[in-house]
Amino acid sequence: MLAAVYYGPHDLRLEERQVPTIGPDEALLRVMSAGICGTDLRILHGAHRKYPEGTVRVPGHEVVGEIVEVGAQVAGLDVGERVMVAPNYGCGHCLQCVTGNNNRCANYGAIGITIDGAFAEYMRIPAPLILQGDLIPIGPDVDAAAAALIEPFACVLRGQDPLRVGPDDVVLVTGAGPIGVMHVMLARLQGARRIIVSEMSASRLPQALALGADRGVDVTRENLQDVILAESGGRGADVIITAAPAHQAQEEALRLAAIGGRINFFGGLPKDRPTITFDSNLVHYKELVVTGTTACSTSDCWRAAEIVNGGRLDLGQLVSGRYALDDVHAAFAAAENRDALKIVVEP
Ligand SMILES: [Zn+2]
Ligand SMILES: [Zn+2]
Structure with a gap:
């Protein structure tokens, strides 16, 4: 072979x-x-x-x-x-x-x-x-290439579990790579009110918009905080998922989060520089929940497969x-x- x-x-x-x-x-x-x-x-x-x-x-x-x-x-x-x-x-x-x-x-x-x-x-x-x-x-109607993506989707599913995304939520996903776009698709499926995606490479935004994001932000040209405040009635983002390995995105998430916001540092940082400046008072006064998830378990894969086999995504x-x-x-x-x-x- x-x-x-x-x-x-x-x-x-x-x-x-x-x-x-x-x-x-x-x-x-x-x-x-x-x-x-x-x-x-x-x-x-x-x-x-x-x-x-x-x-x-x-x-x-x-x-x-x-x-x-x-x-x-x-x-x-x-x-x-x-x-x-x-x-x-x-x-x-x-x-x-x-x-x-x-x-x-x-x-x-x-x-x-x-x-x-x-x-x-x-x-x-x-x-x-x-x-x-x-x-x-895998169900007979599911294309093999789509089914091969169930594993990364299972990681995304696990990543949103602690965030409890629902219809009241303004969601920010930082990074419009494949994982960021899967987070967009899942947040849409969970009924999020508004989904915003930020990116350093503007060329990646159209695909995120085509697959469910309401608003794309090219952070090299627009101020992300202004956009988030405008899109959330001045509250900030209820849910933030950092799907890019960027220090700045993690630090900024604490500032961009609404009171009571939930944040997942989904993308890990480079091993040789894993430290950020963490404004803990923002967590304290806004009662933020900050979490992380890593990879996926077998049961996450079963849940992800059920969503895909059922034709929901x-x-x-x-x-x-x-x-x-x-x-x-x-x-x-x-x-x-x-x-x-x-x-x-x-x-
Ligand atoms: Zn993988
Ligand atoms: Zn073990």
Whole structure:
């Protein structure tokens, strides 16, 4: 089979490999569609901590495929089933795992991160993924490329859980990349009153507006605070999601929030400079709730899949390019382009 294998920074090689053989408690997936995520770009740049020097591995963790082989001891999984894979699997027995938050497990593993992933024609599914319910059925009407985006959407869903977005809320999303746009789509689905998106690259705003934002703000040309006050009757934003890895966006969120506002620092900051100036009096006097979320659990993926399978949200609108596995280098180059939303590889 063909596979795209990481050998080192900027060294992704297409090579012929044996189709993986599976054990009696494992399954084999024929990959239909795999999304390229910011994490994959970080891996390729040699900046991912789970890819230390010397790592040889197939990346790819946003995947949908067809089960083509099932080990003799595996129950509840059928050949021919189309599934997405919740990529994270925890140890299965720590407090976080047993409370349904396996994304917080200190000893987590993940396809494409700690073991071979999805940029290949076939992928071995180890036992822990099967036992923890990480293979999630996809409805026949859902396009494979759209289904491959359920995992990042699950992260977005988890990110909005603590924010309780509702019909009274003016929502600000900072950053109109794929994740920012998914936050817009979900806030719309939750019935937000007004959704504002801010961006440094004006060329990214039209796609956010087309997919549900009411107002786009090019922060290089407009004053964001003026816009937020005008759009909220002078209150400020009830909900703020920082979907860009920007210090300024996090600091500004405290100022732009309405009294009683809820904020999620969704996008992490660069590891070498994770500190911001945090005006704690704004949190105190405005009774703000400031939170963070990271990745997604298996149960978040099930909830996200239910929304997509039910036709309530079409993630296919985010797909801006489809590439064969032969063209994986072109696919990664396209994913580096800031105007692209999601690029998928279809082996
Ligand atoms: Zn991802
Ligand atoms: Zn655990």
